[in-house]
Amino acid sequence: MLSVYVDLALGLTVSFLLLSLLVSGLNEAVVRLLSIRSKFLWAYLRDTMDGSDAQGRSWLPANPGEVFAALPFTRDPRPQHSDQPSPAQPGELPEREDKAEDAMVKLLYQRVQEIDHPKSGRTSIANIPPGRFAVALMELAASEPDGVEGFLGKLRSMGSPLYGHLKGVWETAQRDLDRFRQGVETWFDGEMQRLSMLYKRYVKWVVAVLGLLVTLVFTMDGLEYAKTLLRDNALRASVTAVAGAGPGAYEELKARCGGDDPVRCVTETLSQPALVTMVDHALVSVSFPAEGDPVVRWNGGAWWDRITTPSHWPGFLLTYVALLFGAPFWWDVLRRVTGLRSRR
Incomplete structure (x- = not known):
């Protein structure tokens, strides 16, 4: 049970760290350009x-x-x-x-x-x-x-x-x-x-203005992202249970996948991490199909629906407040969670 919360903490920390680095990079670009x-x-x-x-x-x-x-x-x-x-x-x-x-x-x-x-x-x-x-x-x-x-x-x-x-x-x-x-x-x-x-x-x-823009452009709902991480962990636990259990566990996994083929369901879920799933809601998203070149997609309609949906606003606020702490803060949290030591 503890590993589930550790995975959740790692996932949120890494996502906030990456977005904070993006905000810092945009700020540095503006400062240097002007x-x-x-x-x-x-x-x-x-x-x-x-x-x-x-x-x-x-x-x-x-x-x-x-x-x-x-x-x-x-x-x-x-x-x-x-x-x-x-x-x-x-x-x-x-x-x-x-x-x-x-x-x-x-x-x-x-x-x-x-x-x-x-x-x-x-x-x-x-x-x-x-x-x-x-x-x-x-x-x-x-x-x-x-x-x-x-x-x-x-x-x-x-x-x-x-x-x-x-x-x-x-x-x-x-x-x-x-x-x-x-x-x-x-x-x-x-x-x-x-x-x-x-x-x-x-x-x-x-930084406050850039953090707000990054949150809205990527429509990063922190609460929804945490729920997606927990759902992926639950799916992985079900897959592990199937490997050591009988047909009953397989039927449970099939029901979890909505009655579809569990193999395809598991493959699609595990090949697309939760962070990639959340980035798909950005104003412009990039997908990498199994065959062919990457595809750039304009998500104007879906993006506007997320922005105007009040149920996402608490998650947007959580992400925005997290970005205000800055990349150094989230890097320090990541080191503490993973046990990494800084080399001076």
């Missing part, structure tokens, strides 16, 4: 180093919907790509109140453009190591006649939000250059961790 990570980083850098745009709007939206709507399509904060190495001398900051809209971002990109490769004419840099960022700022400070003090003065005259952060680091370092560099590196590392947490919080909304 360069979300790179745009997210440079939007933060523009807000931190140069401030808001000419219209007074923040580059990094506070609304998750705007991050994946306005940021990828209407406002690209990334600098133009350059295939040249970093210049020997960094450019100069604007004088007094003559503030260029993206002066600091351009200067920073000049110091890190050697690790870049083009993507649609824009930079593809999605991660700047804290050490490299600190060195870039030290190079910019070294280009000023008064060193860090002059650099901070230029930032203040430009109205750069970076002035307040660096001023605090400079005072904490007691005007020691080496300690200032380490302080900038520590500060930027903390900012990148905070930015990563913010990014993950935004991505959860995308």
Whole structure:
């Protein structure tokens, strides 16, 4: 009896794991296609180093919907790509109140453009190591006649939000250059961790939408799938009983198959696992006949009937909630159920 529940747990875990991997793959494809990570980083850098745009709007939206709507399509904060190495001398900051809209971002990109490769004419840099960022700022400070003090003065005259952060680091370092560099590196590392947490919080909304789409496209009814697994286990138990029992067990198996030939019934059931049966209800399904090429079938009518049937909605909800846990969770559950050990 215990093996029946173990099989049920394995079947549900594997199905939720595969669907979660599909959701993760779709999310990664969207992120890479739209360069979300790179745009997210440079939007933060523009807000931190140069401030808001000419219209007074923040580059990094506070609304998750705007991050994946306005940021990828209407406002690209990334600098133009350059295939040249970093210049020997960094450019100069604007004088007094003559503030260029993206002066600091351009200067920073000049110091890190050697690790870049083009993507649609824009930079593809999605991660700047804290050490490299600190060195870039030290190079910019070294280009000023008064060193860090002059650099901070230029930032203040430009109205750069970076002035307040660096001023605090400079005072904490007691005007020691080496300690200032380490302080900038520590500060930027903390900012990148905070930015990563913010990014993950935004991505959860995308995963939630993709999970809903996958559930509805495949019409994966978790409750119905569990019932199918139990029914297949019961059929296998009947087949095993026939092998060690008399004609009475054979008649019982024949009755279970609806009076048809048990051999054909058992063959069709065991050759088509429960997961494949559930995928057959998707909007588009693929079948592999015994002979010939695979057949792609449009299930628009049957799919709509399942979507509009209220009895399936609890199972859809179960599947959707399961997908929100993510593939790492279901992989860990699978390891625990099967006894697999992770190799680090």
